[in-house]
Structures are given as structure tokens and as C-alpha cells.
Amino acid sequence: MSFDLPIPALETERLILRQPQERDLEGLIAFWGSERAQFIGGPLSRLDTWRKLTSMIGQWVIKGYGFYMLEEKTTGTVVGGTGIVEAEGWSEPELGWNLYEAAEGKGYAFEAAQKVREHAAATWGITAPISHIDAGNTRSIALAERLGARFERDGDISGHPVRIYRHAKWGVS
Numbered sequence: 001m002s003f004d005l006p007i008p009a010l011e012t013e014r015l016i017l018r019q020p021q022e023r024d025l026e027g028l029i030a031f032w033g034s035e036r037a038q039f040i041g042g043p044l045s046r047l048d049t050w051r052k053l054t055s056m057i058g059q060w061v062i063k064g065y066g067f068y069m070l071e072e073k074t075t076g077t078v079v080g081g082t083g084i085v086e087a088e089g090w091s092e093p094e095l096g097w098n099l100y101e102a103a104e105g106k107g108y109a110f111e112a113a114q115k116v117r118e119h120a121a122a123t124w125g126i127t128a129p130i131s132h133i134d135a136g137n138t139r140s141i142a143l144a145e146r147l148g149a150r151f152e153r154d155g156d157i158s159g160h161p162v163r164i165y166r167h168a169k170w171g172v173s
Contacts (some may be wrong), residue, residue: 005019005057005060005061007019007060007066007068008119008123010068010115010116010119011073011115012111012112012114012115013111014072014073014074014108014111015070015071015072015073015079015108015111015112015115016070016071016073017068017069017070017071017082017083017112017115017116018068018069018071019057019060019068019069020053020056020057020066020067020068020069020081021069022053024053024069024078025049025050025053027078027100028049028052028053029046029049030100031080031098031100032044032048032049032052033045033046033049034101036098036100036101037098039133039134039136039137039140040096040098040134041160056081059085059086063086064124065083065084065093065120065123065124065126066083066084066085067081067082067083067084067085067096068081068082068083068112068116069081070082070099070103070108070112078100079099079100079102079103079106079108080097080098080099080100080103080108080109080112081097081098082095082096082097082098082109082112082113082116083095083096083116084096084116084120084124084126084129090157092129092130093120093126093129093130094129094130094131094132095113095116095117095120095129095130095131095147095167096131096132097109097112097113097140097143104139109143110143110146110147113143113147114147117129117147117167117170118170120170121169121170127169127170128166128167128168128169128170129167130152130164130165130166130167131144131149131164131165131167132155132157132162132163132164133162133163133164133165134160134161134162134163135161135162135163141163141165144165144167145165147167148167148168149165149166149167149168150165150166150168151163151164151165152164152165152166
């Protein structure tokens with residue numbers, strides 16, 4: 001089943017960033033059920049991954065922004081996700097990302113996160129988001145720094161310690 005929300009599709013040179021849909025479930029189950037999700041609350045069960053998908057969709061409805069699925073333009077293959085998320089109790093919006101294993105090392109997360117950051121500043125007024133990153137997630141820290149983010153402070157997400165990186169202001173003169 002498909003649905004239409006006013007979620008703007010975005011494009012980069014190699015990717016289409018689109019709304020999450022029920023057809024994404026099996027790929028999400030593979031990602032969230034694996035050790036790749038260990039730094040962001042996983043591994044998750046099939047049911048908890050279903051809840052994650054419905055939460056992703058629900059955030060778009062409640063906040064007007066959220067997480068995109070990343071599709072390769074040439075193949076239509078979903079390779080991960082990125083977007084602006086803000087859960088109950090968080091102090092401010094976060095720029096987050098994840099990649100499926102086959103997509104790692106191709107620059108997709110950098111390309112997509114740059115596009116989302118630009119769109120978030122221009123459309124939603126989110127000009128300097130944060131990223132919550134587990135201290136052991138060195139690849140994610142490296143990506144945040146490549147995007148221009150700098151360590152700001154230590155924090156906590158539901159009892160899990162994280163490092164908070166602040167992205168440089170975007171689209172503000």
C-alpha cells in the first residue's frame with residue numbers, strides 16, 4: 001500500500017530521497033536486525049522495526065519533517081536513510097543517517113546528508129542541527145566532521161551516552 005503525504009522528494013547527483021513506505025520494511029528489517037544498527041538502538045526485532053517504520057512516517061505527520069529513504073537513481077535500490085529527526089524529550093532536531101552494508105564507502109551518506117541539511121535550512125529553518133553519535137561509532141563521527149560538524153558536548157539518549165556534534169550554520173548569512 002502506498003500513501004501520499006506532502007513529503008517533498010529530493011534529488012542529488014546519484015540519489016532520490018523519498019518518503020518511507022511499507023515496501024521498505026524488509027530492507028529496514030535487515031538493517032535494524034543487524035549489528036550495523038548497534039550504535040543507534042539496534043539490533044531490533046521484526047516488530048520493533050515495524051514500529052520504527054511507522055514512527056518514521058508519523059514524524060512527518062506530526063513535525064512536518066523527518067527521515068528519507070535513499071534510492072540509487074540508476075537501480076532503484078534503497079541504500080539507507082537520512083533526515084531530520086526530533087523525538088519526544090530531545091532538546092532540538094537532529095540530522096541523522098544510516099547506510100545499508102552494500103552502500104558503505106560510496107559517499108552516499110555525505111551526499112544525502114548535505115542535501116537534507118540544505119533543505120532543512122531553506123524549508124524548515126533548521127540551520128544548525130545536532131547529531132547524536134555513540135562514541136564508538138567512529139565512521140559516523142568521521143562523517144559528521146566531514147560535513148563540518150564539531151563536537152559540542154556529551155549527552156544522553158534514553159539512558160545511552162552519546163556525543164553531540166553541532167553542524168555549522170547553513171543557509172544563514
